[in-house]
Amino acid sequence: MREGFGFRSLHPVVLLVYYAGGLTFGMLLFHPLVLLAGLAGAILANVALDRAASLRRWALPMLVGAAFVLIVNPLLSHRGRTVLAYWGDIPITLESVVYGATMAIMLANVLTLCVTYRLVLTEQKFLYLFARLLPKTALVAMMATGLIPRLRRRLGDLALVQRTRGISVTEGGLGHRVRSGARLLHTLLAWSLEDALQTADSMQARGYGTGERSAYSSYRFRARDGLALGVLAATGAALFAGWAGGWGLLAVYPRLEPVSLSGGDGWVALGYFIYIAMPLGWEWRDARAWRASNWNG
Amino acid sequence: MASIELERVTFTYPDAERPALSRVSMKAAHGEFVVLCGASGSGKSSLLRLIKRELSPGGRVSGAIRLDGTPIERWPAREAAAAIGFVMQHPDNQLVVDTVEHELAFGMENLGLEPGAMRRRMAEMAGFFGLEPLLDRRTDTLSGGQKQLVNLAAVLMLQPRVLLLDEPTAQLDPLAARELLGMLKRLNEEWAMTIVLSEHRIDDLLPIADRVVRLDGGEVVFDGSPRDYAREAVRRGDPAWRLSLPGVTRWALEREQPAAAPHREPPLSVKEARGWLPATGEISSVPFESAVAVPDVSAPRREADALLSADGVFFAYEKHAPAVLQGLEWQLRAGDWVVLFGGNGSGKSTLLQLLAGLRQPQRGHVRLAGAKFSRISPAERFAAIGYLAQNPVLHYAHDTLREDLRQAARQAGLSDPAAAAERAAAEFGLAALLDRHPHDLSGGEQQLGALAMTLMSRPRALLLDEPTKGLDPLAKLRLAEHLSALHRDGTTLLLATHDVEFAAAYATRCALLFGGVIVADGAPDDFFRDNLFYATSLHRLFRTHGRTAEEAGAR
Numbered sequence: 001m002r003e004g005f006g007f008r009s010l011h012p013v014v015l016l017v018y019y020a021g022g023l024t025f026g027m028l029l030f031h032p033l034v035l036l037a038g039l040a041g042a043i044l045a046n047v048a049l050d051r052a053a054s055l056r057r058w059a060l061p062m063l064v065g066a067a068f069v070l071i072v073n074p075l076l077s078h079r080g081r082t083v084l085a086y087w088g089d090i091p092i093t094l095e096s097v098v099y100g101a102t103m104a105i106m107l108a109n110v111l112t113l114c115v116t117y118r119l120v121l122t123e124q125k126f127l128y129l130f131a132r133l134l135p136k137t138a139l140v141a142m143m144a145t146g147l148i149p150r151l152r153r154r155l156g157d158l159a160l161v162q163r164t165r166g167i168s169v170t171e172g173g174l175g176h177r178v179r180s181g182a183r184l185l186h187t188l189l190a191w192s193l194e195d196a197l198q199t200a201d202s203m204q205a206r207g208y209g210t211g212e213r214s215a216y217s218s219y220r221f222r223a224r225d226g227l228a229l230g231v232l233a234a235t236g237a238a239l240f241a242g243w244a245g246g247w248g249l250l251a252v253y254p255r256l257e258p259v260s261l262s263g264g265d266g267w268v269a270l271g272y273f274i275y276i277a278m279p280l281g282w283e284w285r286d287a288r289a290w291r292a293s294n295w296n297g
Numbered sequence: 298m299a300s301i302e303l304e305r306v307t308f309t310y311p312d313a314e315r316p317a318l319s320r321v322s323m324k325a326a327h328g329e330f331v332v333l334c335g336a337s338g339s340g341k342s343s344l345l346r347l348i349k350r351e352l353s354p355g356g357r358v359s360g361a362i363r364l365d366g367t368p369i370e371r372w373p374a375r376e377a378a379a380a381i382g383f384v385m386q387h388p389d390n391q392l393v394v395d396t397v398e399h400e401l402a403f404g405m406e407n408l409g410l411e412p413g414a415m416r417r418r419m420a421e422m423a424g425f426f427g428l429e430p431l432l433d434r435r436t437d438t439l440s441g442g443q444k445q446l447v448n449l450a451a452v453l454m455l456q457p458r459v460l461l462l463d464e465p466t467a468q469l470d471p472l473a474a475r476e477l478l479g480m481l482k483r484l485n486e487e488w489a490m491t492i493v494l495s496e497h498r499i500d501d502l503l504p505i506a507d508r509v510v511r512l513d514g515g516e517v518v519f520d521g522s523p524r525d526y527a528r529e530a531v532r533r534g535d536p537a538w539r540l541s542l543p544g545v546t547r548w549a550l551e552r553e554q555p556a557a558a559p560h561r562e563p564p565l566s567v568k569e570a571r572g573w574l575p576a577t578g579e580i581s582s583v584p585f586e587s588a589v590a591v592p593d594v595s596a597p598r599r600e601a602d603a604l605l606s607a608d609g610v611f612f613a614y615e616k617h618a619p620a621v622l623q624g625l626e627w628q629l630r631a632g633d634w635v636v637l638f639g640g641n642g643s644g645k646s647t648l649l650q651l652l653a654g655l656r657q658p659q660r661g662h663v664r665l666a667g668a669k670f671s672r673i674s675p676a677e678r679f680a681a682i683g684y685l686a687q688n689p690v691l692h693y694a695h696d697t698l699r700e701d702l703r704q705a706a707r708q709a710g711l712s713d714p715a716a717a718a719e720r721a722a723a724e725f726g727l728a729a730l731l732d733r734h735p736h737d738l739s740g741g742e743q744q745l746g747a748l749a750m751t752l753m754s755r756p757r758a759l760l761l762d763e764p765t766k767g768l769d770p771l772a773k774l775r776l777a778e779h780l781s782a783l784h785r786d787g788t789t790l791l792l793a794t795h796d797v798e799f800a801a802a803y804a805t806r807c808a809l810l811f812g813g814v815i816v817a818d819g820a821p822d823d824f825f826r827d828n829l830f831y832a833t834s835l836h837r838l839f840r841t842h843g844r845t846a847e848e849a850g851a852r
Contacts, residue, residue: 164751204352205383214405218398218416
């Protein structure tokens, strides 16, 4: 679907850059507070994009994953100078606790970003991007996404009718079920290969393989895409410079340095927040346009 | 200037003794709508595929095929692919990619068109076909008719000079078929598109075609106007020709007295046939012409007990999806031959599957001779109630027809499966095909084979889903003869179909499914008399006439 509202309406290339950058910095930067700023931005983006509906669906597995990292790291890693306590004879160090917490935040941040990725960069947009880089592979991917639901539906139809002939994977002994399943798949394959020949005919009939292919695109690069890309590039460059200068990185081992945001760390946190929260701007801008037009209308 | 010209084309498949086409000469002039008819295997597909170079079957060809005066093999590859559009029979198998928009763009991408040009053509074609609301849809969520429309549009994207269609409506229900034909008519009239279309069900095509070419055994046996074709078909008296005509045309030409009105043009539609009606209501009932006499045993059997009954059956495919069947109450009595009508997605197939025990209703019960389905073992149920799916391919699971028939005989508990398979094949005229792969049989043969398998267990009831879809008139007649024989032997039949003419000729009872319940149920004559849409063309012709006659009589 080509959505016309807010962040989703941006060109797929801009969206790809946003996610590539967001994820890269999410893994390059290593400071609990900087990453928390990013996580806050990502959660706000989720709220803006679909009132966090899909985030809520994913929240439990994400929290479990983050908690797992948070707990397991201090138990497995014993590096660090500051021993907080002993669990049996296992030393629990402050450093490994902070390290685990940072990892947990990093994981939560990356996953939260991925939730919006699924919302925004739909299959269509992904294929569009892909088709420019690898046209042949993209065609195969498109054919496969068309084929799989068809195969699934056919297998259902086939199983329904073949049950009347005693070929069933839900009745009888295990051996019978396995044989039945194999028979069903064999038939499905033979049938689908027959049809694939016709699909090949249909492709040839429409000039497939007569020369260089071109790519149909349904997306246009507009001024707003340029603006968005500019903002991303500027923030990204600043972040990169900060990271290269050693900011946004917390030295944990061998001895923990103070966790507070010192100097450049604050700027990096702000920059990362702005970068991740960019969807908010576009959602707000278009929502305002709607309010204005509703006012008039 | 002729657009497509075939000159003495003879074509032989590699291993065949007889040529599939012999000395075929025909022309489709610019802007002409040519209908190619003939029984299955008469060479229609081979002919069309020879014209479309990319799909040309391997074999020996002689003669010349010219497009706009130039032999097709001399056209450059790209231009040849674009110049001749080809639409095939199966709506599903022609779709290549995932969404409608990508599908429409596929051909243009192959030709390497500029993005601007592509977008413009997309806009035009989507507008012409009214496909804008579907552009973002995935192709597997479309109905069969919509898919075929997309296939047609996708071919037209290349701006062909000639459009070839190989039985494009065979897999569609009549409504979708008519919509597709309407689109072709518009293309032909508004764009002067040259169209060559092969089909064996041509009654809807005769009114819009410019010319009819009939093939028989690879030779052209008729080439002329639709009205001449109608006259010729009646003159020949051959059922294969006669049955290809619309019901009203057949009626009009057969009652015509040579001396009465020799100059009159044969009617091709109900509207034209109005002029042929007698001035007064001398015909009170519709003159049925059944190929097999309707058995006059319906009256005593009416009292018979219900063989299959549905009690308040409620069925939905998903928890929150709208229910397909909503508290349906219905009985099939022993000895009935029932035809079930209903629109697309009205739940005809679902009802058949429920009555066959393939699916379980969420509420209500289905009973076989009074016993709830849940009390009968599945194997027993499947043996007592035969079910034939819309797509006969679904019934096959082995590599030869013989093995499939044997397996069915074994399943039915017959003592000598091999002999039973031979016997069944002989009975259905499939003996020569026993060692073929089931997928290599024609649609009609596949269906007879599936029927033979289903009948191994001698079911008391036989439920058939759209059994006449894609059959040529003769194959339909053969199927009808088999079904009539079964019915005489006491098998209860239930057919879900769109084929009104078939139902009118054979059924003893007709029912209409709508809104998840049966809304009409009765003897065929009463049923059709009260209907406008689910009625044969003859019923439609006589309906208004009969009424005016009655009114005149009342006054």
